[in-house]
Amino acid sequence: MSQRMDLVKHTGGCHCGAVRFEVWSCPDLHVFDCNCSICTKKQNHHFIVPKKNFTLLQGSDNLTTYTFNSHVAKHTFCKTCGVQSFYSPRSNPDGFGVAPHCLDPGTVRSVTVEKFCGDKWEESMQAHQTIRDMSRHAAEAQLTETKHHH
Template sequence: MELVKHTGGCHCGAVRFEVLSSPDLHVFHCSCSVCTKKQNHHFIIPKSQFTLLQGLDNLTTYTFNTHVAKHTFCKTCGVQSFYSPRSNPDGYVAPHCLDPGTVRSITVEKFCGEKWEESMQTHKTIRDM
C-alpha cells in the first residue's frame, strides 16, 4: 500500500502532528452523541503511524461513559486535531485537521454510534482497523 506523510494541527498552530497513511482516506461518519455535536469524522491509523511534533503541553483530554476514548484537544483554540477512539484505542484519528496537498481522495462510510456495541459487532471495516 502506498503511504504518504500527512501533516496537520489545530487552528492556532500550537499542536502539530504527522501521520503516515494512504493518500486515499477511508473516513467514518459516526452518529454517537459527541461526534454528532462535534460533526466529527474518523480517520483511523495505528498509533505507530502517528507522531506528535509539538504541543503536548497545550493538550487536554475529555472522556465520558466508558472513558476508553480520549478526546484530546488544544487548550488555546479548542480544536480536536486528533484523538484515540473507543473503537480503536490504540489508533488515532485526524481527518479534519490535515494540511492540504497530500489527500488524493476521501471515502466516507456511516457508523451508527447511537448503537455502538451492536455496530462494532456488525461493522467489519472499522472493527478490522
Template structure:
C-alpha cells in the first residue's frame, strides 16, 4: 500500500503532527452525540504511524460514557485535530480537515451509526483492523 507523510495541526499552530497514511483517505462521519456536536470526521491510523511534533503541553482531553475515547484538543484554539477513538484505542482518529494541503489525493466518506455504537461495531467488517500497522487500508 502506498503511504505518504501528511502534516497537520490545530488552527493556532500550537499543536502539530505528522501521520503516514494513504493519499486516498477513508473518512468516517459518525453520528454519536459528541461527533454530531463537533462535526467530527476522521480517518484511523495505527499509533506507530502518528507523531506529535509539538504541543503536548497544549492538549487537554475530554472523555465520557466508557472513557475509552480520548477527545484531545488544543487548549488555545479548541480544535481537535486528532483523538483516540473508542473503536480503535490502539490508534488515532485524524481530522482530514486539519491536514496541510498537498498530500491528499481523494477522500471517501463512510457514515458510521454511533447512535447504535455496539451494533455498528459488530456489523462493520474492517474498522477494528484500521489501527493495525497493516490495516491502514480502504
C-alpha cells in the first residue's frame, strides 16, 4: 500500500477499553482545537483521517451516537465510560475525527494544534482551503499542509 508509506499505525480507544481502534496517520499529528458549542464542552481536539485509514477493532455494540443541529456530525462515544475517542465530523463526513489523547503512547512524534472557529462554522470552512481534503487524500493533504506551515 504505497499511500501508507509515510504513515504509521496508531492504536487507541476509550477509557474502559470496550472501544478499540487502529488508525493510519502521519506520526506528526495536525490537531484541530474547535470552539463550536459541542467541541468546547467536550474539549474535542481531533485530527482528521480518511475512512479507509480507520478500523474499529472492537466495541461497535458499545458505541452510542449523539447528533444535533445539522445532524451531519455523528458524535460517537462509549456507553460505559462516556469517552469519545473518535467521531464523524461535519467538516469531513467521509472521514473520522480521532482524539489524539485517546491514542496509545509510542507512535506520535509531534502534535501541531490549529485553532478552528467552529463558532462561525460556515465562514471558517470557507476560509480553510485544506480541511475537506484531509479525509480524501491523506498524503496530498499532508503535503499541502506542510507547505502552508513552513
